[in-house]
Amino acid sequence: MAQTFQLGSCLVEVREPVPSPRRTLILLPGWNYSRTAWCEKSTICAEALRRGYRLLLLEMGKSIYATRAFPETRSDWRSYPTLRTLLDTVFPELRRRALMHPKRTFLLGLSTGGRGVVLILAHTGNTFTAGASLSGDFDPHLDSRDPLLTGWYGRYSQRWDEVDNPMRLAEKIKSPLFLAHGVADNIVSYQHSQRLYLRLKEVNPTLPCVLHLDPRGKHDFAFWEKYGKLALDFFEQYD
DSSP: OEEEEEETTEEEEEEOOSSOOSEEEEEEOOTTOOTTHHHHHSSHHHHHHHTTEEEEEEEOTTOOOOSSOOTTSOGGGTTSOOHHHIIIIIHHHHHHTTOSOSSOEEEEEETHHHHHHHHHHHHHTTSSSEEEEESOOOOGGGOTTOHHHHHHHOSSSHHHHHSSOHHHHGGGOOSOEEEEEETTOSSSOTHHHHHHHHHHHHHOTTSOEEEEEETTOOSSHHHHHHHHHHHHHHHHTTO
16 A cells, blocks of 8 residues: 655655554665665565565655755756755654654665765654665765766865765764675765765764675665665664
């Protein structure tokens, strides 16, 4: 059973398990992926439903989970949801509708959706039980010509270092975090996840955090399916 509704600029789809849900999983897509990509290109949705998760699928379009649109943001990207859309509109309304379990809500994102998981956790304290980021991008200094970052934040500048920089925000993360990246990923370098993990260990050594670097892993659903299931196993520790 599924229902969809609009919350601000974000379309939300809800899929319910049978019997009634015991917990909630918010699935975050990567840049320009449909909200249903997780379900259509992998078995993660079916597996999560089997484990008793209510699924919340968010339509993010060409968002990279930036705080907001800036003057330099491409005009054709400004209508997509931002981090503030989620924090100020989507999550409060989902809580009001009792769709986010108050003690068992988890985040799972791929690619820029993985970046989204980390940014959300850095701004929400202990709201979410745990998060998992697969193939995410976190260190803006690794590629000063990144077309997605330039498209949202403008040319490489001080803003890249000070605004929405997961490396700087790492110390604010309070929830357990699962990180996975393919070393053979030719879209987003595995160094992003490696550097974030090392940064987390530096600023918050007691934070439950694991990193999986797969020597053969690529930027594809074969990788995301494998480590998405391992992320669900990781969540079991905190349920």
